Amino acid sequence: MTLPEAHDPTASATTYAACPADLTQLSRNEVETLCLKAARGAGLSWGLAEEAGFAIGWLTAQGVDGATALLAHLAGWAPATGVIDTTNRLWRAASHDGLCPIAAGAALEDHAQLDAGPYHGGIGLQALRHPLLVLPFLARMAQASQSALAFGWSGGTVTILPGRPIDPKALLALGQIAQDNITVAPAAAIAPVDQTATKTTPCAVPAATLAGLNALSMRTTVPASEQSRRGAGGTTSDND
Amino acid sequence: MTTCANLNPFPDAACFRRSPDQVMRLDRMGSAHPTRLSFLRQMLARMQAEHWQFDRPLWQVDAKGVGRAVYRAKGPLRSYSLVAFAHDLPDELRSDRVIATAWDATFALFDGEPDAADLDRLAANVPLQEAGRVSPRELTLSRANRSVRLFAHVIDRLSQGLQPDPAEVAAVGYLMRTTAVYGTGKFGAADREAIENRAELATPFQAEMLTVWLIRAFCADLVDHLAAAKGGSRSVPLDASTRRSLGVGNSTGLGMAPFLVRHPVLMNNWMMAREEALARVRAQTLAHDTALAGLHMAVQAARQNAALWHSQHPIQIGKLADLRRDLEKIKDKLALWPEAGQAHPWDALWRWGEAALTLEGQEALLALMLEPHGDLIDGLGECMAADEPANQRIDGAMTIGTLRGILAQHYDWALGIDFDNPANTARFWYVSEEKLEPRLGDRHHEDGAALEQPLCIARLAKELHAALATEDDAQPVASFLLRHPEHRYALRRAQIAARHPFAEVRDNLIGAEILPIDLMRCKLAFFGASRFDPRSDKWVRISLFQDLPYPHELTAGVAS
Numbered sequence: 001m002t003l004p005e006a007h008d009p010t011a012s013a014t015t016y017a018a019c020p021a022d023l024t025q026l027s028r029n030e031v032e033t034l035c036l037k038a039a040r041g042a043g044l045s046w047g048l049a050e051e052a053g054f055a056i057g058w059l060t061a062q063g064v065d066g067a068t069a070l071l072a073h074l075a076g077w078a079p080a081t082g083v084i085d086t087t088n089r090l091w092r093a094a095s096h097d098g099l100c101p102i103a104a105g106a107a108l109e110d111h112a113q114l115d116a117g118p119y120h121g122g123i124g125l126q127a128l129r130h131p132l133l134v135l136p137f138l139a140r141m142a143q144a145s146q147s148a149l150a151f152g153w154s155g156g157t158v159t160i161l162p163g164r165p166i167d168p169k170a171l172l173a174l175g176q177i178a179q180d181n182i183t184v185a186p187a188a189a190i191a192p193v194d195q196t197a198t199k200t201t202p203c204a205v206p207a208a209t210l211a212g213l214n215a216l217s218m219r220t221t222v223p224a225s226e227q228s229r230r231g232a233g234g235t236t237s238d239n240d
Numbered sequence: 241m242t243t244c245a246n247l248n249p250f251p252d253a254a255c256f257r258r259s260p261d262q263v264m265r266l267d268r269m270g271s272a273h274p275t276r277l278s279f280l281r282q283m284l285a286r287m288q289a290e291h292w293q294f295d296r297p298l299w300q301v302d303a304k305g306v307g308r309a310v311y312r313a314k315g316p317l318r319s320y321s322l323v324a325f326a327h328d329l330p331d332e333l334r335s336d337r338v339i340a341t342a343w344d345a346t347f348a349l350f351d352g353e354p355d356a357a358d359l360d361r362l363a364a365n366v367p368l369q370e371a372g373r374v375s376p377r378e379l380t381l382s383r384a385n386r387s388v389r390l391f392a393h394v395i396d397r398l399s400q401g402l403q404p405d406p407a408e409v410a411a412v413g414y415l416m417r418t419t420a421v422y423g424t425g426k427f428g429a430a431d432r433e434a435i436e437n438r439a440e441l442a443t444p445f446q447a448e449m450l451t452v453w454l455i456r457a458f459c460a461d462l463v464d465h466l467a468a469a470k471g472g473s474r475s476v477p478l479d480a481s482t483r484r485s486l487g488v489g490n491s492t493g494l495g496m497a498p499f500l501v502r503h504p505v506l507m508n509n510w511m512m513a514r515e516e517a518l519a520r521v522r523a524q525t526l527a528h529d530t531a532l533a534g535l536h537m538a539v540q541a542a543r544q545n546a547a548l549w550h551s552q553h554p555i556q557i558g559k560l561a562d563l564r565r566d567l568e569k570i571k572d573k574l575a576l577w578p579e580a581g582q583a584h585p586w587d588a589l590w591r592w593g594e595a596a597l598t599l600e601g602q603e604a605l606l607a608l609m610l611e612p613h614g615d616l617i618d619g620l621g622e623c624m625a626a627d628e629p630a631n632q633r634i635d636g637a638m639t640i641g642t643l644r645g646i647l648a649q650h651y652d653w654a655l656g657i658d659f660d661n662p663a664n665t666a667r668f669w670y671v672s673e674e675k676l677e678p679r680l681g682d683r684h685h686e687d688g689a690a691l692e693q694p695l696c697i698a699r700l701a702k703e704l705h706a707a708l709a710t711e712d713d714a715q716p717v718a719s720f721l722l723r724h725p726e727h728r729y730a731l732r733r734a735q736i737a738a739r740h741p742f743a744e745v746r747d748n749l750i751g752a753e754i755l756p757i758d759l760m761r762c763k764l765a766f767f768g769a770s771r772f773d774p775r776s777d778k779w780v781r782i783s784l785f786q787d788l789p790y791p792h793e794l795t796a797g798v799a800s
Contacts, residue, residue: 027376028433029425046694047728054632082725103725110636110718117636117718144633221673222681222688 023204031205032057035070037217042074044102048082051106051137058136063200064171066133071212072178073101073130086116092126098179099128105137108184112141119147122185131182132174135166138184150187153180159187165200250616253519256587261653263515264746270758271559271599273607276614277514278768280449280785282621285614286440287794290316294791296461297321297353303469304328305462308363311454312353313791315440320379320447321350322454323359325367326462334385341371343383345416345458349451351377351430369420369427376430379447380423384416384455387489391415394463394478399471403479409486410548413771413783415459417489421448442625444506445767452784456488457791484793487771487786492764494678494778497756498669500763501695501745504733506626508740510766513624514606515742517617521609522587524616527578534612536574542608543567545770545787553774555755559600566601570608631736634728636718638735640711646738647705653746654698655705666752669695680756680778696750700730 026034036053040046052070059066082103083094091107093099104125111117128134131153138149142162149160151170155177158170248254262268274281286292293314301307311322325346333342346367350358358377365372366381374381390412394404423445425431435441460483467475500507546564551557573592578585586609593605610617647655657664668681668689683689694700704727711720721728737743745759756778764772769782 024373025375025428027425027428028431030428045726045728047730047732048725050632050729050732054629084722086722106634106728107718107722110634110721113637114716114718140633218673220671220691221676222670222679222691224672224674225686225688227682227686 022207024207024210025202025204026060028057028061028202031060031067034210034213034217035067037220038070038074038213039102039216041216041219042077043079044100045082048100048102048106052102052133054140055102055105055133055136058139059132059171060203060205061200062165062171063168063203064132064175065203065206065209066136067203067205067213068209069130069132069175071209071216073133074216075212076178077129086123089116089121090124090126099125101128101130101133104128105134108134109137109141112145118149118184119145119186122183125182125184127179128182129179131177131180132171134182134184135160135171135174139166148187148189150183150185152183152185153177155180161189248516250520250523253516253523256519256522256584258515258518260511260650260741260744261746263511264742264744266745266747266755266758268599268603269745269762270755271603272762272765273604274765274768274770275514275517275607275610277517277610277617277621277624278766279443279445279624280453280768280788282443283446283449283453284788284794285618287313287315290440292316292794294457294795298359299461299465301326301462301465303466305466308359309458309461310354310359311457311791313450313454318351318438318440319353320450321353322451322458323348323350323354323362323366324455324458325363327367329385331388334388340419342367343369343419344386345384345455345462347380347382347384347451347455347458348374348378349380349382349447349454351379351435373428375428376434378429379435379441380421380451381427381429382418382421382451382455384418384459384488386416387412387414391463395467395470398463398467398478399475401471401474401476403476403482406482409482412489413485413786414487414489415463416455417491417781418452418455419491421451421490423448423451436625443621444510444625449767449784452488452490454791456486456785459488460486460790480793483790484787487783487788490769490782490784491775492760492780492782494680494756496763497759497778498678498693498695500759501697501749503626503628504736504743505628505631505740507745508742509624509626511742512740513620514610514766516623517610517613517620518590518606520616521613522584522590524586525584527585531612532578535608538608538611539567539571539574542604543571549771549773551773553776555757555777556772556774562598562600563604566597566604569596569601570605631739632732634717634721634732635735636716636721638717639713640708640715640717640720641713643717643731643734644705644708644713646734647701647708650737650741650744651698651701651705651734654701654748657698657702657748659699659702663752664748665696665699665750667750667754669693669749680754683750694729697730697733697744698748699750701734703727704730704734 032053035056036049039052040049044052056066056070077098079100082100084103084107085092085094091099091104108118112119138151138160142149142160146162151158151160155173158167160166295312296309297312298308298310301309305326306328307326309324313320327342327344329342329344346369348362348366365374369381369383390408393408397404423429441447460478464477546567549560551560577589582588593602597605659665662684665683668683670679670681670688670691670693672679681688707724707727717731757774757780760780761772764782769784770786771783773781775781
């Protein structure tokens with residue numbers, strides 16, 4: 001017996017069943033994979049899409065709903081090239097439609113050891129979209145450099161310390177901001193507060209966010225053709 | 241691994257290592273054999289050394305084979321429990337396809353010992369597989385379908401007080417085949433980072449291997465149970481030798497092929513551990529009697545295995561002929577080896593093999609030479625895990641000149657490929673919309689290449705190299721990436737490859753001649769899979785744990 005498309009046990013991706021609850025607790029791996037695909041589906045380069053997966057995985061593990069912020073960023077944004085103009089330490093999108101926080105966060109981290117980077121003087125991020133999404137990069141960078149950074153927005157500042165959680169009130173406030181002008185600058189390390197009280201619960205993902213990110217991630221897929229179905233599996237029955 | 245080079249207790253081995261240019265070629269990777277460093281072998285060795293205990297605290301299965309069971313593995317620090325749900329599946333619903341919605345049996349590996357509430361929660365979700373959700377208390381989610389023919393035959397014979405026909409058993413080789421074993425956070429299960437610091441799960445895929453091994457015990461128990469229900473006092477249990485010859489089948493498609501490409505640090509660490517093991521063996525200045533005896537036993541076992549290993553696929557038929565012929569050559573060679581006065585007898589044997597054997601035989605010889613050297617190489621098993629997040633950060637301060645040097649040194653195999661030649665871009669990897677699985681398309685005759693997955697590493701590396709042509713050597717890559725975010729992916733890989741020389745498959749993965757089964761065989765060999773049996777160039781059947789002990793035999797010290 002010949003099956004045109006025999007058994008294909010190994011899917012590459014989690015599919016998310018319609019969930020009766022409003023919130024779904026995803027594993028970090030699921031968050032990272034979903035956000036990578038959604039970012040790619042929205043037009044980010046593969047390398048930046050990987051950074052989006054890292055960033056939202058990090059935020060979610062901190063108990064912050066980064067997934068909803070990512071969806072808001074991706075859904076309302078037409079990525080041009082992701083190219084950043086850094087003239088005079090004022091970073092802005094070359095395309096003038098708002099600075100992508102994934103591209104900006106990754107670029108800041110790339111500059112960690114360079115004179116043009118934030119440890120050698122303040123950097124302005126002009127019209128940065130969803131500033132919350134930059135924080136995972138700054139946290140990873142502060143940890144790797146063992147140096148603190150100050151992150152300022154129109155409503156306040158927060159200090160990012162090596163290996164330490166970020167003030168939850170600041171994360172909450174930043175989660176409400178769709179676009180702002182930001183400064184990132186070196187900061188003096190302040191005495192660490194008690195570390196024992198910082199156990200966080202990973203954030204669950206709202207149903208609407210899950211649906212939105214899934215829809216974007218489906219843009220990375222290719223519709224079936226007869227040829228692709230024929231090529232997918234074995235050519236004989238496995239039922240022996 | 242480069243950072244711990246000065247800790248290597250066998251520095252002499254360094255000059256016996258094979259180069260990535262030799263090792264990381266698809267045709268050689270597609271000739272890989274399981275070794276004693278394979279993941280299921282590592283698991284069995286650990287459990288035996290640590291005196292793990294196994295039992296079956298729950299067996300509630302009725303005469304139709306419906307119910308639930310729990311298999312418990314108790315280690316020195318922690319326990320793990322396979323929770324099995326057995327179903328009465330009408331034949332018309334039995335499908336191995338990923339879109340199937342029902343299976344003969346479904347499983348989860350529970351972290352610890354489940355209570356009644358856990359079992360009820362799992363009963364509501366595990367039988368649904370992808371349509372359900374598990375929790376961080378679960379390490380894997382899996383399902384299996386019966387081999388209809390062998391399953392019925394075995395129960396029929398046992399119920400009449402007879403053992404199954406050996407020819408039937410040998411023809412299939414398993415009672416059930418898994419059609420997916422999901423781990424690492426899939427469907428809400430525990431993430432890798434939650435378990436990677438446990439010694440017994442630090443080696444890759446240990447939870448998945450434990451799941452499959454306990455499924456094997458469940459399958460054997462289930463046929464005994466159903467035969468007893470059918471035959472009553474006339475029935476007999478499956479005899480130990482027949483049980484031992486049964487593995488767990490597994491069908492695997494293209495979904496597995498991209499894994500090694502997507503996990504360059506992991507692949508490097510697997511390969512480096514194996515290659516270091518071979519180098520250590522070759523560096524020996526003596527061939528001790530115990531090692532010689534072990535080698536002869538391993539050759540004998542390999543010849544028996546090769547005789548039982550069958551395939552209908554033309555490529556595999558040719559490779560099996562190569563293997564059988566080469567194993568005879570090895571047997572003959574061993575009659576004259578080691579020769580008096582050889583400074584490095586194992587190296588001499590290896591060099592003979594490189595000259596005299598096909599790729600199949602050479603890679604089989606590798607596995608054979610490792611077999612009697614557990615004391616020398618087993619510690620390398622601990623080097624096969626990977627800290628992938630730590631390798632994701634880009635070093636933005638690296639200069640363009642350094643990056644250019646990395647591409648010249650580690651991607652010269654890619655820079656020489658002419659991608660204007662249509663044959664060198666004939667294929668493209670994509671994810672299908674309807675199945676969410678990787679597929680391999682025909683670029684010049686199918687739509688969808690614009691949505692290509694980034695598995696065309698050679699071309700991406702060459703494009704990066706071309707983009708660097710006008711850049712200033714002294715500039716940092718950070719400023720290049722500001723202007724060229726499209727090269728971030730390839731640049732990250734290049735930095736990883738500079739630290740991990742076995743990170744890349746050194747072949748064109750979109751060339752007209754690519755055989756995805758080569759990637760699959762390499763990965764499956766690291767799992768410890770035997771009897772690799774392709775059903776097409778993208779689809780393969782294998783067996784896991786065939787001829788290896790069952791849990792109760794390991795406890796009794798009957799491990800091979």
